[in-house]
Amino acid sequence: ALVSIRFTVESVILTLLVGLGLALTLNSAARKQQWLRAIVIAPWAVSPYGVGILFSYMGRGQTGLGTYVAMALGLKTTVNFLQSNIIVEVLAVGNAWNMAPLVAFFLLANMTAIPTRLYDLAAIDRMTRWETFSHVTLPPLRFTLFVFACIVTVFSLKAFDYVFTVARGGPGDASAVLTYQLYKISFVNLDLGYGAAMSFFLLAMILVATTLIYLVWGRVEA
Numbered sequence: 001a002l003v004s005i006r007f008t009v010e011s012v013i014l015t016l017l018v019g020l021g022l023a024l025t026l027n028s029a030a031r032k033q034q035w036l037r038a039i040v041i042a043p044w045a046v047s048p049y050g051v052g053i054l055f056s057y058m059g060r061g062q063t064g065l066g067t068y069v070a071m072a073l074g075l076k077t078t079v080n081f082l083q084s085n086i087i088v089e090v091l092a093v094g095n096a097w098n099m100a101p102l103v104a105f106f107l108l109a110n111m112t113a114i115p116t117r118l119y120d121l122a123a124i125d126r127m128t129r130w131e132t133f134s135h136v137t138l139p140p141l142r143f144t145l146f147v148f149a150c151i152v153t154v155f156s157l158k159a160f161d162y163v164f165t166v167a168r169g170g171p172g173d174a175s176a177v178l179t180y181q182l183y184k185i186s187f188v189n190l191d192l193g194y195g196a197a198m199s200f201f202l203l204a205m206i207l208v209a210t211t212l213i214y215l216v217w218g219r220v221e222a
Helices: 002-028 034-045 048-059 065-072 087-112 116-124 129-137 139-157 161-167 178-188 192-221
Strands: none
Touching (some): 002 087, 048 065, 048 087, 087 139, 116 129, 129 139, 178 192
């Protein structure tokens, strides 16, 4: 359960931050560059299995992309991102890479609906960029961020194919999230009763997590 919680928390934070950053970039510098929007949304079109294959390849030791880049830079070292101490973070990065574009485009839609006169008034008041962001841009985005916090939480807690493809619960049990444990108990050990109980526990975790997000964040936005 702790691995699932760690993976979910990191995925939610990374996804929302990256999505917000992409939305701000698309809304300002690249407003008329449609090709850039197509590139940004591309990761969302990749299936979780495809993302797993990609990050599995990138994270391998001797044959991975990290080692290839290190060798190209003249570093005679092996870069292995699939180590037990960082595997959950690598999984969270891949999950955020896959889901952040969707968050970005919903936030971008909110940003385009903000009246330009508010930014004009902020400029007249000589507000700094941070003040403009926190007082003009961010308030209309908070409800969308809350909704996606719930969505990413649910998707992360029930993620299996992506996690299985990248690390298969390893090294050891370092990335053994609840869904992987559920698969192993039900289909490897054939303990269907325990597997059914685990599935209800997973459902309870999802309900508790989304309820906590609502109590901490959602009631303020409602």
